[in-house]
Amino acid sequence: MAASVLASDFTNIAGEVRRIEAAGADWFHLDIMDGHFVDNISFGPAMVAAVKKCTALPVDVHLMIERPEHYFGRFQGADNITIHVEIAGDVAGTLRAIRASGRTAGLALSPDTPFEKVEPFLGGIDLLLVMTVRPGFGGQKFMPETLEKITAAAEWQRRHSREFLIEVDGGINTETAALAAGLGASVMVAGTSVFAAPDAAEAIRSLRVPS
Ligand code: DX5
Numbered sequence: 448m449a450a451s452v453l454a455s456d457f458t459n460i461a462g463e464v465r466r467i468e469a470a471g472a473d474w475f476h477l478d479i480m481d482g483h484f485v486d487n488i489s490f491g492p493a494m495v496a497a498v499k500k501c502t503a504l505p506v507d508v509h510l511m512i513e514r515p516e517h518y519f520g521r522f523q524g525a526d527n528i529t530i531h532v533e534i535a536g537d538v539a540g541t542l543r544a545i546r547a548s549g550r551t552a553g554l555a556l557s558p559d560t561p562f563e564k565v566e567p568f569l570g571g572i573d574l575l576l577v578m579t580v581r582p583g584f585g586g587q588k589f590m591p592e593t594l595e596k597i598t599a600a601a602e603w604q605r606r607h608s609r610e611f612l613i614e615v616d617g618g619i620n621t622e623t624a625a626l627a628a629g630l631g632a633s634v635m636v637a638g639t640s641v642f643a644a645p646d647a648a649e650a651i652r653s654l655r656v657p658s
């Protein structure tokens with residue numbers, strides 16, 4: 448369960464990270480948006496460093512930016528870095544560079560991008576991020592039409608005997624986590640449903656063992 452910091456109270460980031468870690472999160476997920484690749488600006492390397500200082504949990508950085516090959520090295524403290532397949536640059540080369548820097552490498556695809564677009568890169572990734580909303584904002588509604596890409600990814604792994612984590616991101620709550628997990632997703636990113644829950648520990652439990 449990867450808690451998306453975008454949904455936290457930025458006036459108290461240390462307290463929020465400690466609260467959600469104590470509630471049982473496994474990873475922290477940080478959404479980096481540059482106002483070009485997506486129509487929003489979130490935060491940058493300083494926020495990743497601040498979160499890293501407050502937790503021993505793995506930090507999962509989701510780059511929704513142009514030129515990730517140029518910027519990824521600045522995210523000190525990132526354990527995994529995920530780039531989007533829709534970028535204009537060299538996807539395979541950037542994934543290789545991320546791995547060469549000692550981090551794991553993730554590849555994300557937006558809802559309008561067909562599974563076939565990521566296929567050429569699946570041999571060189573640690574994680575596939577199937578976006579279940581259009582990237583750019585927290586608090587959006589889960590798009591069920593994205594589910595078939597989880598099935599396609601799980602089938603691809605079986606056919607090729609290769610393994611990578613399948614992560615879903617956007618509109619994840621108890622119900623949608625159960626749908627995604629049933630098809631083969633194992634990493635649930637959740638922002639709103641965890642940070643805004645009256646009982647964060649209960650919200651996290653309900654994602655981990657979907658009822
Ligand atoms: C959207 C981000 C998500 C977002 C999820 O572009 O990639 O990580 O924070 O937020 P919720 O869980 O509120 O949909």
Ligand code: ZN
Pocket residue numbers: 451476477478509616636
């Ligand atoms: Zn994200």
